[in-house]
Amino acid sequence: MSVPVPRQRDALTAPARPPVPLPDGGLTLLVIEDDPVCSVTFPEMLDTDGNRLRIRTARNLTEAARLLTDDVQCILLDLALPKHANAVGGGGKASEEGSADALDTLRQVLRLAPSHAVLALTAEGDAERAAEAVRVGAQDYLFRDELDGRILSRAIRYAVERKRADLAQRQLSESRLRAQENARLERGLLPTPLLGGSDLRFAARYRPGRSRALLGGDFYDTVRTPDGTVHAMIGDVCGHGPDEAALGVELRIAWRALTFAGLCGDQLLSTLQQVLEHERADDEIFATLCTVDISPDGRRAGLCLAGHPSPLVVRSGRPPQVLPYEGGGPALGLLPNARWPRRQVELGGAWSLMMYTDGLIEGRVGQGSKQRLGQEGMVEIVARQLASGLRGESLLDATVTEVRTLNGGELTDDLAVLLLDRG
Known part of the structure; x- marks a missing residue:
């Protein structure tokens, strides 16, 4: 049986607050989901060093931007996040256009946190959208109905390491490209x-x-x-x-x-x-x-x-x-x-x-x-x-x-x- 994640709010209208500081070390997960009734729940988990996994929750991207501090390594995004929760600073007003494309929300998160690992959370019957989320830029996806501590813990570690590897490869490619451009520029200027x-x-x-x-x-x-x-x-x-x-x-x-x-x-x-x-x-x-x-x-x-x-x-x-x-x-x-x-x-x-x-x-x-x-x-x-x-x-x-x-x-x-x- 899963245990509900402690919420960073006493009521839906209360402002988001950072979680109580935990001992140094370990991973911090930022969960972005909006449903107050069917909240995402997890068991208490430890990382590979025995440190308790720290979890923060945000109802929308505005709260996520506030909670996205340097100690957050991974973001879990509910692809079912409603339209009114998508825009940063949107004020929570519903849009006349109805539900937004979940992948647009993912793209906003990727722009908000370009150096963070991102996991997409969706329903089991929505495997096609989950796979598309990975193509857009998420490190991996998880099905809500199959979520447990072992799967989530492994997914977080995998996503963080994959993001680090991707960033290292990108930096190496950019460095090589910059060196080539610099050499061409130098040949042109000298x-x-x-x-x-x-x-x-x-x-x-x-x-x-x-x-x-x-x-x-x-x-x-x-x-x-x-x-x-x-x-x-x-x-x-x-x-x-x-x-x-x-x-x-x-x-x-x-x-x-x-x-x-x-x-x-x-x-x-x-x-x-x-x-x-x-x-x-x-x-x-x-x-x-x-x-x-x-x-x-x-x-x-x-x-x-x-x-x-x-x-x-x-x-x-x-x-x-x-x-x-x-x-x-x-x-x-x-x-x-x-x-x-x-x-x-x-x-x-x-x-x-x-x-x-x-x-x-x-x-x-x-x-x-x-x-x-x-x-x-x-x-x-x-x-x-x-x-x-x-x-x-x-x-x-x-x-x-x-x-x-x-x-x-x-x-x-x-x-x-x-x-x-x-x-």
Whole structure:
């Protein structure tokens, strides 16, 4: 013989109240049913750990929403719930449309509790609707006439474990899909160098400072124009949020378009400043930039600096050095009528040119240390790697790895490094 479940109401008009707290552990079942005469009844049950199964009852979805706290693991929904009990906040008024589709009620419960296991309760003669409830999203169904403690206890445990497995599988699928989408997005946002016909070798490394971010405010690009000139650019939008990352992409795309249109030096940077002023979310936002245009014979370059660190150059038979900053202009977006002079740099026959953002040089030189690596520290690292015979991709990998190691882990600022080699 079954024992009636304790009700969370003294009368039909009394508001629903949470049950008396029970000892920690065990499962909590929320029963949603409306019939005060033929109430769903269960024997007292214990879960697999010997804890008493806690049961709450709700007459409608409004009460269910109130009782659906974090400690509820499973919901038992009576598919015979009348229409007036279906809508959350419905006030208990009967609808002129008559009985609602029970599966609509189930769908509302699934929307209300997307992470909870749901069991459908129905009459034995309604097996087709019970099976349809599982297709809609319930973990299992039970027949009212066959309900007993053993069947219910097993069904609850099965439903909870199945829901956990479903959620884990969904999270895994979403994670894989997100990784694929992120990879496609990253390929679309990070540039593909256009160096067809050039004898220069290109390498780049990029690390956003924000956790789990695809892009930061740093940006770079390299293209070769029809006259044989190779143009390279690297920049940094102040800040680390998604708005700054989006602005960096806009500036990079604008730079590529303007470069192919024939703009260079001060004219190009003045136009980019106009783009930044129109696109930035805040008047305080600015961007630093370094542009280089390498002559078709590869022996000389024009350099423009807009508040950005000077590139590092390694010429044949000479140690690496940072090019002088003299003649550089302000960052884009700071002064309305600024100018950015273009300076000529002799490279020679064989050389390497490394352009970088300040994320590479602002790391610490020891965990807990306040001292920054700086340009001098960067030059020492590159000189060591060159002396060990590293070049190109390997040189960048070793340099970034050593900078991170000195910092004691991941760098907090965005980092971009671009390397061009000749000879």
